[in-house]
Amino acid sequence: MALTSSPEQPLPVRTISRAIGDWVNRLGRVWVEGQLTEIVRRPGLATVFLTLRDPVADVSLRLTCPRAVCEAIGAGLVDGARVVVWGKPSFHPTRGTLALAVVEIRPLGAGALLARLEQLRGVLAAEGLFAAARKRRLPFLPQAVGLITGRASAAERDVVENARRRWPAVRIVTREVAVQGPLAVGQVIDALRDLDRIPGVDVIVIARGGGSMEDLLPFSDEALIRAVAAAGTPVVSAIGHEQDAPLLDFVADVRASTPTDAAKRIVPDVAEQHALVTALRDRSRRIVEQRLKHEERGLADLRGRPVLAAPGRELDRQSESVNELRSRGLRCVMQILAGAERELAHTSAQLRALSPAAxxxxxxxxxxxxxxxxxxxxxxxxxxxxxxxxxxxxxxxxxxxxxxxxxxx
Structure with missing residues (x-):
């Protein structure tokens, strides 16, 4: 029903607000598609507050959802997820705000893929495949580098050129495979197992350039993740750009942000190593020279001491001391003997005087x-x-x- 008003007879805010609320309440429950943002979970509160955004028109709608409904979605309830929600619009007259009371949420498109990948990541992490303790260190200078990448791809060029620029003698064994589509997973696994069996291949790089989430899905496949975990050779993941994070990054021994970064990680820079060796050699020389100078100063100090500067003088002093002690000892012995002799004579005289023989x-x-x-x-x-x-x-x-x-x- 249309409301009647005029400048002379305007309607109060409460009337308009109540009319809007009545009209919104007649809409009933509707399905709405959008992108989730601003997810707010307040402790102790049974309601979760969200914002549903239309990425095309840049329009947003506030959502209220029971915590149990949100928890049912699990890891798929994240910022940026595309979802379809079922709820009833409601207008709050006191605040003048419109919200959608949600009773069901369903992931849609990329959101559903992200939810499935997140669930798989949780399962694999629980098995220990992503544990830091099982990751191996890369060799300092591998005999050969295995490279799994697309045919004549930019990723292959980045890895090969940067690796040879850093260490010209590096040997690279390449396996060209499909890096997207239904054949990618099987070909990558076969190439991985093939390189893992080659003696001398000390590290394997799996490289691919950037792409959409759907293009990078093969590198989050469970079969490939388990194959990498079972490989006996350290594996480097170099998929997409720095912001991309397929599950291969979590299971690989080393995660490179780009194929170029992978080349920097697998081989040392010959110029840097030469400079390092030169610096260490110079440092060693300085340390040895300082030690020699220290020992020379110590020897000079020892040679400057009187006992070493004139060793005969100390011997003469000790000889005089020995002679003096010997003379003193001789005098003491003679005095003791003289006293004993006098005492013996006196005792003999007494003995003779008292003896019956006399x-x-x-x-x-x-x-x-x-x-x-x-x-x-x-x-x-x-x-x-x-x-x-x-x-x-x-x-x-x-x-x-x-x-x-x-x-x-």
């Missing part, structure tokens, strides 16, 4: 009984006929007691 020297005698060796001190204790031993200064002799003289009693 008494015997004066004419006395020592009389003992032969029977028991006892000393005779009293003549009354000796009977006539007792055997005696008489000791005088000159020695001992036996005697027999005679009759006692009465006058001596």
């Amino acid at each position: 008494t015997l020297d004066r004419g006395y005698a020592l009389v003992r009984r032969t029977a028991d060796g006892s000393i005779v001190r009293d003549p009354a204790g000796v009977d006539t006929g007792d055997e005696l031993v008489i000791r005088v200064a000159g020695g001992s002799f036996p005697a027999t007691a005679g009759a006692r003289d009465p006058q001596s009693v």
